[in-house]
Amino acid sequence: MSATTLESSTSYPEELLVQRLRDRDESAMTLFYDKYSAALYGVILRIVKKEEIAEDVLQEGLVKIWHSFQFYDSSKGRLFTWVLNICRNLAIDKIRSRQYRVGTRMTPLEDSGAMHQAASSGFQPEHIGLQEITNQLNPEQKQVIDLLYFGGFTQSEVAEELDLPLGTVKTRARAAIKVLSKLIR
Amino acid sequence: MDIQEYIESGILEQYALGELPAVEQAEVERLSAMHPAIRQELDSVIEALSGYAAQYAQTPPADMRNRVLAGWKAAIDADAVAPVPVAAPEPVVRSISSAPVEEAAPAAPRFNWLMAASIAFLLLSVGINFLLYSKWQNAETSLAAVESDRSLLAASHMAVEKRLGDQTNELSVLRSDEFRTVALNGTPAAPKARAKVLYNPNTRTVYVDVRSLPEPPAGKQYQLWALDNGKPVDAGVLDYATASGESLQHMKDIASAQAFAMTVEDAGGSPTPTLSTMTVVGNI
Incomplete structure (x- = not known):
């Protein structure tokens, strides 16, 4: 325990963390939590919108990450990308379940608690700042990308929801990702 | 194939957002393994999205850390005791449409x-x-x-x-000394018949004790009579068990008698004796 508290978790090298998780080192999960929980929790909360559910999903995500760690292939991508995907999928599964769909689906993201939270410390590898992103993405692009990424919508569902031609949605999504890609690079 | 056209078709974005059906997803993976340009574009799309997602990072409440880690530990310990089926490989992206809809969510x-x-x-x-x-x-x-x-x-x-x-x-x-034994002997009609009456004049109690009597005809029973000054007084009919000599039978009370006799009467007894059927008789 003392070893883990002495280590600075956010700067703990990813390769070492991966190695320890691969070795089924349970204490590594504490490091993992300290390194990634803010990023994962932020995304989950933005998807599920309720703190207690976000907590459940995060815990569920840790269990799933632990159990399927043997399938993580570092040659195919960063650990963060892989675990983010697991947590996003779990969160989207949650909001696509029937009881969740009733009523909450079209709650504007800006009304959710997530928008009013203070920016956090923790894992922010490419910290550009939301402000800059919002400046670069036009509102239409941002709306589409948010529905796709945080809303669990498919492009066709977005087209239906916003009453737009599917082609327009595809164009906006691709343009948005291009902008983000430039900012992050 | 035209790689640039493929990249610009938007399919890589759909892949990264996890909305492709499994077949098309596999196709994207196959092509990206074959063509570095596709692979590079795909990586950049995935990086862009995860980078965007990371902008929303939010430190969870401090008290959540222990809860979640303890919950995680309890879950993996429970799973170790009762193993869950090995988790399916989680690809970098997964089709949203393959996500369990409705309440199938885990x-x-x-x-x-x-x-x-x-x-x-x-x-x-x-x-x-x-x-x-x-x-x-x-x-x-x-x-x-x-x-x-x-x-x-x-x-x-x-x-x-x-x-x-x-x-x-x-x-x-x-x-008892108070009982007198009255031996009843067979009449010429049944010479071998023998019975005894035990009579207590003080208490008027009468018992009958059969030694041997011929089997009465069907529908007939033996009846005991007390003869008081030559007049027959009904002393009751003999049970089958009594007539066959199994036990004593307590008969009706008799106030006074000088002799006892038995006749064969219709079942249930008769108010007057049928003298012709007299089987045993004896004087006190």
Whole structure:
């Protein structure tokens, strides 16, 4: 325990963390939590919108990450990308379940608690700042990308929801990702 | 194929957002493994999205850390005790459309170990119930057997009691000085017939004790008469058991008599004796 508290978790090298998780080192999960929980929790909360559910999903995500760690292939991508995907999928599964769909689906993201939270410390590898992103993405692009990424919508569902031609949605999504890609690079 | 056209078709974005069906997803993976340009574009799309997602990072409440880590530990410990099927490989992206819709969404893992414990408890409880039920059934069966044995025993005990009571009574009659023994001998109609009457004039009590009497015809019974100054007085009919000599029989009270006799009468007795059927007679 003392070893883990002495280590600075956010700067703990990813390769070492991966190695320890691969070795089924349970204490590594504490490091993992300290390194990634803010990023994962932020995304989950933005998807599920309720703190207690976000907590459940995060815990569920840790269990799933632990159990399927043997399938993580570092040659195919960063650990963060892989675990983010697991947590996003779990969160989207949650909001696509029937009881969740009733009523909450079209709650504007800006009304959710997530928008009013203070920016956090923790894992922010490419910290550009939301402000800059919002400046670069036009509102239409941002709306589409948010529905796709945080809303669990498919492009066709977005087209239906916003009453737009599917082609327009595809164009906006691709343009948005291009902008983000430039900012992050 | 035109790689640039493929990249610009938007399919890589769909892949990264996880909305492609499994077949198309596999196709994207196959092509990106073949063409570095596709792979590079795909990586950049995935990086862009995860980079965007990371902008929303939000430190969870401080008290959540222990809860979530403890919940995680409990869940993996429970899974280690009751192993879950090996988790399916999680690809970098997964089709949203393949995500379980409706309530098929997996339960929160916080409850997984609780669930495992509940199921274990349920199974245990079912097992114990079954065991107790079969034990109870066995007990029920043996109890019924014992009950029936007991009631048989009680019945036979009662019968023995009664016979003992009767015989004690008979013995006291036989040993009593107050009873006079009146020997009844066979008439010419039944020369071998023999019976005895025990008579206590003080208490007017009469017992009859048969040694040997011919079997009465069907529908007929022996009836005892007391002769008082030549007048026959009904002393009651003899039970079958009495007539066959099994035991003494307490007859009707007789105030005064000088002789006793038995006749064969219709079953149930007759108000007057049929003299022609007189079988035994004897004077006091």
